[in-house]
Each structure stands twice: as C-alpha cells, then as structure tokens.
Amino acid sequence: MKYLSKTNRVFLDTTILVDAVLKSGVEGDNARKALAKYKERLLPQYAIKEFKAGALRNYIWLHTKSATLRTYDEIMTALTRMWARPSVSGTAWRAIRDFEHSISSRLPSDYTTRYPGQTLGEIQRAEIELWLRTLILRAWRKRTKIGTIVRPLTCYSEVDIKFTKNGIFEDEPIKCDVQDCCLRAPFVKRSVDIGKLLANFDKLPRKKETGRRKEALDHLHRTPNRPLSEKQCKALGDAVFVLQCPSDATLMTTNVADHGPLADAIGIITLAPASIIANS
Amino acid sequence: MAEQQAKAEVIDLSRFRETHPQSSSISSQRTVSVVPVDRDDQHTLLQTTLDDLYGDARDGSDLVQVARRILLECEQHILAAIDAASKDDPLGADLEASRAFAIWPELFLCRSISEGLGAAVLGIHYAYLNAVGDLFSNKQLQQLADSVAFLVQNPFLNFDRALDLLDDLDDCGLKVDPPEASALGEILVQDQ
Numbered sequence: 046m047k048y049l050s051k052t053n054r055v056f057l058d059t060t061i062l063v064d065a066v067l068k069s070g071v072e073g074d075n076a077r078k079a080l081a082k083y084k085e086r087l088l089p090q091y092a093i094k095e096f097k098a099g100a101l102r103n104y105i106w107l108h109t110k111s112a113t114l115r116t117y118d119e120i121m122t123a124l125t126r127m128w129a130r131p132s133v134s135g136t137a138w139r140a141i142r143d144f145e146h147s148i149s150s151r152l153p154s155d156y157t158t159r160y161p162g163q164t165l166g167e168i169q170r171a172e173i174e175l176w177l178r179t180l181i182l183r184a185w186r187k188r189t190k191i192g193t194i195v196r197p198l199t200c201y202s203e204v205d206i207k208f209t210k211n212g213i214f215e216d217e218p219i220k221c222d223v224q225d226c227c228l229r230a231p232f233v234k235r236s237v238d239i240g241k242l243l244a245n246f247d248k249l250p251r252k253k254e255t256g257r258r259k260e261a262l263d264h265l266h267r268t269p270n271r272p273l274s275e276k277q278c279k280a281l282g283d284a285v286f287v288l289q290c291p292s293d294a295t296l297m298t299t300n301v302a303d304h305g306p307l308a309d310a311i312g313i314i315t316l317a318p319a320s321i322i323a324n325s
Numbered sequence: 326m327a328e329q330q331a332k333a334e335v336i337d338l339s340r341f342r343e344t345h346p347q348s349s350s351i352s353s354q355r356t357v358s359v360v361p362v363d364r365d366d367q368h369t370l371l372q373t374t375l376d377d378l379y380g381d382a383r384d385g386s387d388l389v390q391v392a393r394r395i396l397l398e399c400e401q402h403i404l405a406a407i408d409a410a411s412k413d414d415p416l417g418a419d420l421e422a423s424r425a426f427a428i429w430p431e432l433f434l435c436r437s438i439s440e441g442l443g444a445a446v447l448g449i450h451y452a453y454l455n456a457v458g459d460l461f462s463n464k465q466l467q468q469l470a471d472s473v474a475f476l477v478q479n480p481f482l483n484f485d486r487a488l489d490l491l492d493d494l495d496d497c498g499l500k501v502d503p504p505e506a507s508a509l510g511e512i513l514v515q516d517q
Contacts, residue, residue, distance in 0.1 A: 063514055069500055070507035103513040128512050140508035147503075148450050151430040160434045171436065172447060179444045180502060183488055208484075 054294035055083040057192055058286040058304070059095040061297050061318070062088065065191050066184040067100060072299070079297060079318035082325050086192030087294060091228075091285050093188055094201050098219040104181050105206070105214045111174035112212045116166030117144070120173060148172055174212075181206070181214065196289045200227040225272035228285065233269035235288055240266060241310040242284060248306035255303070258284055287313055297321065392435040392442070392480055399425040400473045407466045419460055425473075426453040441482025445472070448491040448501035455500035468497045 057065075057080075064076035080086055110123045121142050129138075149168045156163070185206050200221040207215045221227075232239065243262055249255045257280040264277055283300070287307045290296045296315045298304045308315040402425035409417030429450055436443030449472065461469070472490055476482065482490075491501045 067514070068507070068510045069502040070510065072507075072510070100514045103515075107509075107513065124512065133512050137508035137511040140505050141512065144503075144505055146451070146454050146505060148430045148433045148447060151450075152434065153431055156431070156434060163434060168433070171443070172433070175436070175440065175443050176447055176451075176503065178484075179448065179488065179491065180506070182484070183491065186488065 053083055054085040054087060054291065055080070055192075055297050056087045056089070056286065056290040056294040057092060058283070058296065058298040058300070059092040059099070060299040062092045062096050062188065062191065063100045064299060064318070066187040067104070067180070075318040075322060076299075079321040080191060082321055083295075085294075087195045087291070088188070088192035089196040089286065089289050090194055090198045090201065090203065091196065091289070093194070093203060094198060094219075094221075095282075096188065097203075097206070097216060101181065101184065101206070102216060102219060104177060104184075105216050108174065108177040108181060109213045111170060111177055115170065116164075117169035117173060118166060120170065144169065144173075178208065178214075182208065198227055221275055221278070223275065226275060226278035228278055228281070229265065229269075229273035232265050232273075232288060236266060236269065238288060238311045242287065242307050245306045245310040250302055254280075254282070258282055283307060287311065295321075388435050389438055389480055392432055392438055393477055395428055395432050395435075396473055396477045396480075399429055400470060400477060403466060403470045403473060406461070407463070407470060410463055410466060415460055418466070422453075422461055422466070426450070429453070439481045439483070441484050441487035442476065442480050444484060444487040445476060445482060445490050448487075448494060449473075451503045452494055452499035452501050455502075455504060462498070464497050465499055468494055468499070 061076050061080070064072045065080060067073070068076070106127070107120070107124060110120050114120050114123065124141070125138070147169055149165055149172060152168075153159070198221070200223040202218055204218060209215055239262055243259065243266060246255070246259050261273075261277040261280040262284055264271065265273065283298075283303050284307055286296060286298070287304060288311075290308070290313050292312065294313075296304060296308055296313050297318065298315060299317055301315050301317050301320075304315045402421045406418040406421035406425070409415075409421060429446070432446045433443065433450070436446065449469065452469075472494060475490065479486075494501050
C-alpha cells in the first residue's frame with residue numbers, strides 16, 4: 046500500500062486525537078478507521094497537552110455550565126453567547142438547541158404525576174450533564190489507548206482531570222509555567238531542518254496563526270540560545286509534529302493544508318484519514 | 326485475638342419472603358453477640374440479595390423496584406429478540422428490540438438511584454437511536470442483554486463501572502453518544 050509508511054508507523058497530531066476520542070460522527074469514524082490501518086501508532090505528548098488545553102477544556106466548560114445552570118435553555122443561551130461564530134452552521138445550532146434525540150422526548154405521558162418534582166427542563170439539564178461527564182471521562186481514558194505515548198515533555202505534567210464532589214471537573218494544569226520550554230534543546234539541534242521549514246512558509250495559508258508560527262521558528266533559528274517562552278512553544282504548533290515525526294512514519298492530520306508544506310520541506314509524508322481509508 | 330463483644334439486632338430476612346410460614350412480627354427480632362466475620366468457625370454468612378432488600382420487582386413503587394421492574398422487562402424483550410434472531414426471524418427480533426427500548430426512557434427518571442445507572446441508561450438509549458432502524462447484530466443484542474442483566478443486579482453503579490459498560494457496548498459497534506454530538510463537536514472544536 047503506497048500510502049502507508051515503509052514501517053507501517055503513524056504519528057498523530059492533535060486533530061486526530063480529538064477526532065478519535067471525542068467525535069462520534071463521520072470524522073470520528075474516519076480517524077478510528079485510519080488508525081486501524083497502522084500497526085504502530087505514536088501519540089506525542091504535545092498532542093495531549095494541546096488536547097487538554099483546547100478541545101477537552103471546551104467540553105469541560107460546557108459541562109460546568111450544565112452542572113451549575115438550572116435548565117437546558119439556560120445552558121444553550123450560555124453556549125450561544127460563548128461560541129457563536131460564522132464558521133458554525135445553522136444546522137449545528139438547531140440540532141443542539143432542539144435536541145430531538147433527548148431521552149426526555151420519549152418519557153411516558155404521565156411521568157409528571159408518577160415522578161413529581163421532575164420538570165422537563167431539569168431532566169434535559171441532567172441528561173446533558175451526565176452525557177458530557179461520560180464523554181469527557183471516556184475521551185480522557187481513551188487517549189492512552191489510541192497509541193503509544195511518545196516524545197515526553199519534561200516541562201509538562203500530564204495530570205489526570207478530576208471530577209470533584211462539587212459536581213464539576215478540575216483540569217489544571219493546562220500550562221507548563223516555565224521560562225524556557227523543554228523543546229528548545231532538541232529543536233536547536235535541528236537548525237538545518239528548521240531552515241528548510243522556514244523556506245516553505247510562503248506555501249502556507251495566510252493567517253495569524255501562520256505568522257506566529259514563523260516568528261517562533263525564527264526565534265529558534267536565529268537565537269537558539271535564548272529561552273523559548275510558553276507562548277512561543279504554543280505558537281510552534283504544527284511545526285512540532287513535523288519536527289518530532291520519525292522520518293519513517295506517516296504524519297496523520299486532518300489539517301494537511303497547514304502541515305503539508307512544512308512536512309514536505311523535510312521529507313515527511315502527511316495524510317488525512319479520508320485519504321488513508323480511500324487509498325488502502 | 327480477643328473476641329470483641331458487641332450487641333446487634335438481627336433480623337431474619339427470610340421472614341419477609343412470601344413462602345416463609347412465620348408472620349413478620351417485630352417480636353421475632355432478637356439480640357445476639359457479634360463476633361468478627363473472619364472467625365469462620367463461628368460466622369454464618371447471610372446472603373442478602375436485591376430481592377430481599379427491595380422485594381418482588383413485579384410490584385411496588387419504590388424507585389429501585391420500579392427500575393428493576395423496567396430493566397427485567399427490557400431484558401425479557403432483548404432475550405426474545407435474540408431468540409427470534411436465532412430462528413431467522415429478523416422482523417420478530419427487531420420488534421422485540423423496539424419493545425425493549427420503548428419502555429427504556431422511563432429508567433432515566435430513576436437516575437437518582439446512582440449516577441452510574443443514569444449514565445448507562447443514557448448510553449443504551451442513544452445506542453438504540455443511533456441504530457436508526459437497522460437491525461442489531463447478534464453480538465450487539467447479546468452485549469445489550471448482558472448489560473441490562475448487569476444493571477438488574479447492580480443498579481447502584483459507580484461511574485467508572487458505567488464507563489466500562491459503555492466501552493463494551495462501543496466495542497461491538499454501538500454508538501453510545503447522542504446524534505447531536507456531531508453538532509456539538511462542530512461548535513466546541515475550533516477550526517483545526
């Protein structure tokens with residue numbers, strides 16, 4: 046199979062971790078099917094750090110709302126206020142607001158008589174709270190099952206999320222809180238490769254994130270002895286996966302547009318799950 | 326080790342069973358000396374079952390009794406579905422599965438029994454909805470039957486154990502998240 050790496054190894058970025066453990070639709074199915082094509086699956090700890098501080102934290106935010114607000118309508122109001130943006134389809138908003146598949150829409154007609162004190166709003170609130178708690182805990186547990194955790198970050202403590210007696214999650218720490226990121230030492234030894242990545246930046250999509258990534262790589266390239274801040278480490282993003290990916294592994298990501306030009310610069314194969322499934 | 330003496334009120338649960346000839350009067354209670362349970366030579370194990378504690382699941386309004394009644398009824402329907410499937414009767418199998426899940430949602434009203442029960446009830450509910458009318462495979466029906474049987478015996482379920490149960494259902498291809506999970510993913514997961 047020409048699209049699999051020579052050694053049948055795959056290196057995962059955060060997008061694949063998120064899809065594989067958090068998503069149940071087509072994206073999740075594709076990620077899991079693509080992962081199954083490889084014998085060796087490598088998950089860098091940088092992806093777990095990004096996952097915990099990013100997507101997982103967003104779900105934890107929503108769970109906290111579901112645990113502290115009174116009704117489903119209030120939760121939806123909070124969700125809309127925080128997350129409304131042009132890239133989210135109206136269909137998605139309608140689906141989550143209407144919650145047609147809620148268990149509350151299939152209760153016996155006389156439930157208010159037989160179970161006094163349980164209102165529809167509270168039942169829906171309890172449902173979303175319980176389901177989110179389940180989803181978050183299952184996703185966190187699954188992170189250790191989708192691949193071997195590699196490339197440990199010496200400045201990051203991967204502490205388990207905790208469900209407290211107050212009924213909410215604690216997810217700290219999500220940052221390293223160090224003055225000099227642990228990635229500086231191994232990356233400054235890759236000066237030639239970093240130079241090649243920088244040379245390909247004009248092939249990347251023009252967005253703020255790309256600009257910040259270039260600045261961080263420039264910092265490593267031009268001033269290798271100066272500390273690499275946490276902010277710069279975070280800005281490195283996709284470049285971390287490209288630099289950490291073994292040369293004989295495929296880098297799997299849903300974001301080939303951003304990874305591809307960087308990976309091409311140093312001969313790393315980058316593939317999205319849909320491509321892997323289609324071509325295997 | 327010195328024997329520790331204590332007093333305890335011992336109630337013979339067998340007197341609450343229908344077949345027991347004696348009446349359930351307070352006067353049948355008695356006090357005895359209690360010894361540590363690791364003294365095998367003196368200890369008699371009194372096995373207490375959920376039926377003993379909560380009575381016959383066929384009647385009664387206690388929440389645990391209601392939940393066990395619904396669970397038992399669902400289990401019967403799922404077992405009937407397995408039987409129909411084994412006799413090459415897909416319509417019968419699907420009908421029985423549908424009957425099980427028609428009565429299933431009421432279990433969520435019993436969620437105060439345990440959070441684990443609530444979580445398991447939701448996951449199985451979503452698994453049914455996500456099937457969208459497709460027939461469950463034999464493996465899936467068996468896993469559902471095993472899960473329901475487990476809940477009958479373990480309604481006081483801790484959350485971790487409920488997660489294990491949901492993982493088992495997931496492993497046989499059942500989707501235990503609501504269909505709206507995709508929409509929520511679109512909202513909460515930033516452009517990647």
